[in-house]
Amino acid sequence: MRTSTRRSRRLGAIAVVAALATGLLAGCSSDPDNGSSDTNNGGSGKGKTTLTIGTFGVFGYKQAGLYDEYTKLHPEISIKENVTTRTDVYWPKTLTRLQAGAGTDDIQAIEIGNIAEAVQTQADKFVDLGKEVDKSQWLEWKTSQATTKDGKTIGLGTDIGPMAICYRKDLFAKAGLETDRTKLAAQWKGDWAKYVDLGKQYMKKAPSGTKFVDSASSVYNAALGGESERYYDKDGNVIWDKSSGVKKSWNAAMTVATSNMSAKLKQFDPTWDQGFAKGSFATVACPAWMMGYIQEKSGASGKGKWDVAAAPTAANWGGSFIGVPTAGKHQKEAIALAKWLTAPEQQAKVFAKQASFPSTPAAYADLKPAADTTAYFSDAPITQIFGDSAKTIPVQYFGVKDQPINTAISDVGILQVEQKGKSPDQGWNAAKAEIKDVLGQ
Amino acid sequence: MTSSKQALAHLATSADAAPGSQPGAARGAQGRGTPPSGPGSWRSRLYRWDMKASPYAFISPFFIIFGAFGLVPLLYTAWYSLHNVQLSGLDHQTWAGLDNYKNLLSSEFFWNALGNTFTIGVISTVPQLLMALGIAHLLNYRLRGSTVWRVVMLTPYATSVAAATLVFTLLYSWDGGMVNWLLHFVGVHPINWRESDWGGQFAVSSIVIWRWTGYNALIYLAAMQAIPTDLYESAALDGAGRWQQFRHVTVPMLRPTILFTVVVSTIGATQLFGEPLLFGGVSGSKGGSAHQYQTLGLYMYDQGWGIGNLGKASAIAWTMFLILLIVAAINLLITRRLRKSQ
Numbered sequence: 001m002r003t004s005t006r007r008s009r010r011l012g013a014i015a016v017v018a019a020l021a022t023g024l025l026a027g028c029s030s031d032p033d034n035g036s037s038d039t040n041n042g043g044s045g046k047g048k049t050t051l052t053i054g055t056f057g058v059f060g061y062k063q064a065g066l067y068d069e070y071t072k073l074h075p076e077i078s079i080k081e082n083v084t085t086r087t088d089v090y091w092p093k094t095l096t097r098l099q100a101g102a103g104t105d106d107i108q109a110i111e112i113g114n115i116a117e118a119v120q121t122q123a124d125k126f127v128d129l130g131k132e133v134d135k136s137q138w139l140e141w142k143t144s145q146a147t148t149k150d151g152k153t154i155g156l157g158t159d160i161g162p163m164a165i166c167y168r169k170d171l172f173a174k175a176g177l178e179t180d181r182t183k184l185a186a187q188w189k190g191d192w193a194k195y196v197d198l199g200k201q202y203m204k205k206a207p208s209g210t211k212f213v214d215s216a217s218s219v220y221n222a223a224l225g226g227e228s229e230r231y232y233d234k235d236g237n238v239i240w241d242k243s244s245g246v247k248k249s250w251n252a253a254m255t256v257a258t259s260n261m262s263a264k265l266k267q268f269d270p271t272w273d274q275g276f277a278k279g280s281f282a283t284v285a286c287p288a289w290m291m292g293y294i295q296e297k298s299g300a301s302g303k304g305k306w307d308v309a310a311a312p313t314a315a316n317w318g319g320s321f322i323g324v325p326t327a328g329k330h331q332k333e334a335i336a337l338a339k340w341l342t343a344p345e346q347q348a349k350v351f352a353k354q355a356s357f358p359s360t361p362a363a364y365a366d367l368k369p370a371a372d373t374t375a376y377f378s379d380a381p382i383t384q385i386f387g388d389s390a391k392t393i394p395v396q397y398f399g400v401k402d403q404p405i406n407t408a409i410s411d412v413g414i415l416q417v418e419q420k421g422k423s424p425d426q427g428w429n430a431a432k433a434e435i436k437d438v439l440g441q
Numbered sequence: 442m443t444s445s446k447q448a449l450a451h452l453a454t455s456a457d458a459a460p461g462s463q464p465g466a467a468r469g470a471q472g473r474g475t476p477p478s479g480p481g482s483w484r485s486r487l488y489r490w491d492m493k494a495s496p497y498a499f500i501s502p503f504f505i506i507f508g509a510f511g512l513v514p515l516l517y518t519a520w521y522s523l524h525n526v527q528l529s530g531l532d533h534q535t536w537a538g539l540d541n542y543k544n545l546l547s548s549e550f551f552w553n554a555l556g557n558t559f560t561i562g563v564i565s566t567v568p569q570l571l572m573a574l575g576i577a578h579l580l581n582y583r584l585r586g587s588t589v590w591r592v593v594m595l596t597p598y599a600t601s602v603a604a605a606t607l608v609f610t611l612l613y614s615w616d617g618g619m620v621n622w623l624l625h626f627v628g629v630h631p632i633n634w635r636e637s638d639w640g641g642q643f644a645v646s647s648i649v650i651w652r653w654t655g656y657n658a659l660i661y662l663a664a665m666q667a668i669p670t671d672l673y674e675s676a677a678l679d680g681a682g683r684w685q686q687f688r689h690v691t692v693p694m695l696r697p698t699i700l701f702t703v704v705v706s707t708i709g710a711t712q713l714f715g716e717p718l719l720f721g722g723v724s725g726s727k728g729g730s731a732h733q734y735q736t737l738g739l740y741m742y743d744q745g746w747g748i749g750n751l752g753k754a755s756a757i758a759w760t761m762f763l764i765l766l767i768v769a770a771i772n773l774l775i776t777r778r779l780r781k782s783q
Contacts, residue, residue, distance in 0.1 A: 270722075274617065280616070437748075
């Protein structure tokens, strides 16, 4: 706080920045000149085209060595990745840059929660990649999410987030539950309510200090990830309060929130991480990309205790796209790179590195997870479990305000019931008021 | 974050000094400056022109930069606040008149945020300034290693909001946090600090208090050391004890300084943002599931960057600005009253 004379403070900073910028600008402006003159001259100089790629979180391209590989194949290209850790910081920034037509990277990543907004409001700011690739490479629903009504595809699918249930075998055994992954999956198959029912059984003989699941909203998100009807219908109308998917998922979450089976943690909080380390919950709905996270946070002591079973329904959580903004100066090169990065072979390499699951079925045949991941999760057939889920995930429609609506339900509605002891009705009404505010009604 | 108050203090002193020193300086220059040749020569004209224009040239960088990065955005925000603007459609703004403001006034979230800003402001500022006064008084005694104590007082001020808040979030964590662990020794059940109505506000305030008490204490200490010792001596001769000296000598002499810290703290409290945002963790801009510690700053951020409703966020920004003006006016009134009563 205390930006008392915010203005003067800001001005001080700006003065410094301005002074630095004049120096930097001089440096910057000479770069493109060099580049273009080199390419014009052809053979005379080894002019390199630098492609920038804007991502958030950990995309794994760099970690899997893909940039190095590409620049080896194409010596005239060099690649620079601009990473923003948090999506909620990355996306507003990218939106403003897209609309200003300046400052965008040559390739720009788009998260699934923002893809609808991008498709509906920014389509003219992206190159139509549909003409450049064979669209049948990707899962159909993945590409359709990035395609406008008039058939323009603004982004190529990178990873998806097929779900499974990660569970602590040792805690299940102590609670007297089944520990075999196929039998467990059969017990809750088809309905998240069955999974929650098992939670009630777990709590009867729960090892002390442990709960069945990390939080009620994680159950909500996982369940909703398997529903075809979410917050918007096919035509982009908000139907969240009539949506059968929302209702079913909400009810499952309410059973969790009003019982004692939740550890009442907020996902991605430091306390959630501690929960993994302390083993304070026995299950968590885990998309493929969460495997590495669990491994890291649970630490060495969790090795061989975690196992993976198929989720009640084939559900998806997360995943991204990469698109090429029309404001970019090197569109041709950027399209080539985007195509290469999202090709099945490269997606398989990213999976091998950090278990981001490919959106291209051709990659599924020879997917190999990292050896230590398989060992960590009790030699579970990870590829098969997630692959089966990926193939049957329903087509889902996302809307412009999908993310704020989801936040309103999980971080206002459900959280009030789970942590403030409000009734499910009160929670629902709080979420409703919040969503009204979000939609500006 | 560090330079804000210093900057203000600096501004205040230089503003005080300016009216007095300027004429003197000008006079001096005139005395020294011996116009080389008769009137009308270009050198003397240049000289006069230099005398007149240079000061403006020297101060112009501030105003040019302020105009570009302060005033223009400020006015543009006002323009935005009269439109329906979405973050994803900056080019498609439609005229909304005062709708955004009307919407605000009828929004329970806005009034809630305003109330929170006020209550958190009170429970963070009042104890903070009182404690700072007490600590400054203690530091004013002859102490062994006084510099060490003073530096220690200032360390919280030098830490970043993010680092401090992260540590406090862990201290206040429901399950296994140190605060709850300490409370259990006195038989208090674990409190869900973040999600309880007053717990969240208290926790956020405690971060503010921790960070700013030392800073204010140092300001008070500096002012205390400027109080002439003969005042204390005569008070002691009159038989005043230490407490009476503090009440009847120190506090009255500190009055201008206290006013200054009150003004600065009030402005800071109105703009409170970083601590509650980070304390809330994921979706921190909601300020808790029931918005129990959502301040005006957070509400604005949530509307603008979380929801993407820039028109309304701009209206909140301008409303905050108006509230600050009102607060400043009240402060001014109180200051005048106090001056008269002196």
